[in-house]
Amino acid sequence: MTSSLPRRGGLLSRARIALLLAGLALPWRTAAGAEAGDTLQARLDFSQASLRWPDRIRDTLTPPRWLPEGERFVYWSSVEPHRDTWVLVDAQRRTQQPLLDSESLRSQLTQRLGKPVTLPPFMPFTFSTDAKALVFSLQGRAFSLGLTDKRLVALEPSHPVALSLVRGNVLSPDGGAVAVQRDTGFAVVDAKGAARVERTGTEDAPWRLPEAAWSPQGRFVAVWRDDMRGMHRLPLVDYSTPLEKVEWAPYAKAGTPLMRSELHFVTVETGQVAPAPGDATEGYDWFAGWRPDGSEALVLQLSRDGKRLDLMAVEPATGKRRRVVREERKDTFVGALDFVVGGWAQQVKPLPDNQHFLWMSERDGWRHVYLYDYSGKLVRQLTRGAFPVHAVVGIAPKSDAFFVLASAESGAPYDRSVYRVPMTGGALKRLSPEPGMHRPVLSPSTRFFVDGHSTREQPRVWDVTPTDGRPSFRYAKADTSALAELHYTPPEGITVKAADGVTPLYGVLYKPWNFDPKKRYPVIDVIYAGPFTTVVPWSYVGPYESVIAHSLAQLGFITMVLDARGTPGRSKAFQDVNYGRVGQTEIPDHVAALKQAAASRPYMDLERVGIHGHSWGGYFALRGMLTAPEFFKAGYAGAPGALTEEAVINEPNMGLLSDNPKGYAAGSNEALADKLQGALKLMHGTSDVNASLSTTMRMAQALIRANKPFDLLLMPGEGHGPEGRYYPDDVRRFFLRELGDPK
Numbered sequence: 001m002t003s004s005l006p007r008r009g010g011l012l013s014r015a016r017i018a019l020l021l022a023g024l025a026l027p028w029r030t031a032a033g034a035e036a037g038d039t040l041q042a043r044l045d046f047s048q049a050s051l052r053w054p055d056r057i058r059d060t061l062t063p064p065r066w067l068p069e070g071e072r073f074v075y076w077s078s079v080e081p082h083r084d085t086w087v088l089v090d091a092q093r094r095t096q097q098p099l100l101d102s103e104s105l106r107s108q109l110t111q112r113l114g115k116p117v118t119l120p121p122f123m124p125f126t127f128s129t130d131a132k133a134l135v136f137s138l139q140g141r142a143f144s145l146g147l148t149d150k151r152l153v154a155l156e157p158s159h160p161v162a163l164s165l166v167r168g169n170v171l172s173p174d175g176g177a178v179a180v181q182r183d184t185g186f187a188v189v190d191a192k193g194a195a196r197v198e199r200t201g202t203e204d205a206p207w208r209l210p211e212a213a214w215s216p217q218g219r220f221v222a223v224w225r226d227d228m229r230g231m232h233r234l235p236l237v238d239y240s241t242p243l244e245k246v247e248w249a250p251y252a253k254a255g256t257p258l259m260r261s262e263l264h265f266v267t268v269e270t271g272q273v274a275p276a277p278g279d280a281t282e283g284y285d286w287f288a289g290w291r292p293d294g295s296e297a298l299v300l301q302l303s304r305d306g307k308r309l310d311l312m313a314v315e316p317a318t319g320k321r322r323r324v325v326r327e328e329r330k331d332t333f334v335g336a337l338d339f340v341v342g343g344w345a346q347q348v349k350p351l352p353d354n355q356h357f358l359w360m361s362e363r364d365g366w367r368h369v370y371l372y373d374y375s376g377k378l379v380r381q382l383t384r385g386a387f388p389v390h391a392v393v394g395i396a397p398k399s400d401a402f403f404v405l406a407s408a409e410s411g412a413p414y415d416r417s418v419y420r421v422p423m424t425g426g427a428l429k430r431l432s433p434e435p436g437m438h439r440p441v442l443s444p445s446t447r448f449f450v451d452g453h454s455t456r457e458q459p460r461v462w463d464v465t466p467t468d469g470r471p472s473f474r475y476a477k478a479d480t481s482a483l484a485e486l487h488y489t490p491p492e493g494i495t496v497k498a499a500d501g502v503t504p505l506y507g508v509l510y511k512p513w514n515f516d517p518k519k520r521y522p523v524i525d526v527i528y529a530g531p532f533t534t535v536v537p538w539s540y541v542g543p544y545e546s547v548i549a550h551s552l553a554q555l556g557f558i559t560m561v562l563d564a565r566g567t568p569g570r571s572k573a574f575q576d577v578n579y580g581r582v583g584q585t586e587i588p589d590h591v592a593a594l595k596q597a598a599a600s601r602p603y604m605d606l607e608r609v610g611i612h613g614h615s616w617g618g619y620f621a622l623r624g625m626l627t628a629p630e631f632f633k634a635g636y637a638g639a640p641g642a643l644t645e646e647a648v649i650n651e652p653n654m655g656l657l658s659d660n661p662k663g664y665a666a667g668s669n670e671a672l673a674d675k676l677q678g679a680l681k682l683m684h685g686t687s688d689v690n691a692s693l694s695t696t697m698r699m700a701q702a703l704i705r706a707n708k709p710f711d712l713l714l715m716p717g718e719g720h721g722p723e724g725r726y727y728p729d730d731v732r733r734f735f736l737r738e739l740g741d742p743k
Contacts, residue, residue, distance in 0.1 A: 051551035056482035076123040084119040091448040108152040129175030158193030170213040210287035215294040220316040221266040230257040255657040265316040276319035306333035306652025336652035362572040394442035437539040454540040487513035496596040499588035507562035510553035522608035522739035528617040529586040564589035583667030614638035629677035634738035642695040673702035681711040685718030
């Protein structure tokens, strides 16, 4: 039940002019002499425009790509002076120049496509096998652009590099073949477009290609066969015609069978597809890559309850497997949702010597890096201290050092900086002196890295930084000039104590653009909480909850976003606070934070406090209304989850349902329906396959049985993130009605 972003709605025209409302100047109006309904619409429109404020930023977001030699890289520029074209940067010479000016690029593309071309702000690309051209696709056609001759050439649709641009396809190491995902099946296609190997699957048993499918020498391709036949099914009803239609979506709820995945290896030369059977224990599997010599594939296996993580090595020719490392916690978890949705990719990093690898572990209370050999022997711990390492972002060619992204600066627990670490272990050397969130991309030599970084107050800038300590140089920065029309102001950071009175928590407060400290503003807690993710912004554009909070604040509210105890990104003990107890610690932390913030901010009216969240935020919005009913006067829960829903979300943090029935019962919102006092509204899309509709139906049933009034919005045919403005406008109207305006 991860948070989903609503799709892009209609932004207001720049032609809107100022409107006076209750003595406050609004930036836009709908018509002169607007009546009350028009005034409300103008407020809703401005809030919607404020929801889409990140769309107004022009930034260079297409990932830069380093050439294999020469300390040069290419990036797609969305800002002046080289807007809408590719730019070649020489890190050693500290120079950059466009490969082709945008008009020439647009002209050549128009000629080849036979119609005028609008260049997009985001243009993914790769390099040809010989690295003499970059390859990209536009309007379903693939092209190459020579780095030297600047010639634009249309590629055949069957060209392996062209096929590799399609999401899910994987190019072979030599560029002569490509593994292609085809609906429920796959194929290995050669340079002539012929399928060397092809398999078809079914909806219940599809084939799936991992990102690192090819062995380093190109002899083998790894592929998963997923089996969903034993899984629970969600009914998705199509109500669009009088004759209803029902589709069934596989969904593993807590305690029900999981999808089973079996690894297979394709021997490219012979076309043989052979299974590499694992054990029959239920759990989760990821393909983590290969040893450099291709002798073994690396597979991560997480137990169903998240308490055990194994690194397995599998011989592709025989399917024989062995366990290399086991990471285990009896009283908590090793991996949970943040691991499942992407953290696993940072778990193991093979070293070039083919004998060792880097392994991530929280065994000493913080996430750190450990050096192992392939016999499973621990060589040594490489990083240590009261801070987490988030990722290994590069390994020096001689393996004498590696580079990490970590939060190692005192007083900045959520900043992510780049550090160099000796392979012998020891102190970290900071390479990115600026505060904030850094996104590094190292050159093949690791002598330089591209560093896109920003803070809550500073829009993103892009630097090229040498790893030997020499000064960096800036090659691009985000253009935020279009934000002036929205009067955007970054939020105010707050530091408070958790409900335990000891643990520091961090959050932000958003204010209306025309904030008046002499007024009293109603307050909304925009919540996600739980052990799944963090939502407080530490970069200029933060997580979506922060964007929602900013949007709601523009209606005349003070809104808060907080990372309570139990969220990831800090110590293991910080996240373990709610292990087995999800729903019991989070709301007390949020209430404590709001009270502390308001103690020194008289403009925060704690007699009018609302709470809003979507997905797991919806669960916690309900939780706030039911466990702190005197504090929260109004709550809007969108697509709320429940502890008995998706197994991969709940079981690693709660334990199995059979092992922790009291914890599941204590976290049930339905059991607390009779505690409701304030105004409550629920929203759910009838075709939601993330948080099933049954969670809201059961909650509604419990409220009805408790004789508690509530509002319910069902959105037919909508999924987890309903499209359009109806839902966000409904949230806005609800809080304006229930909490009122500033006084």
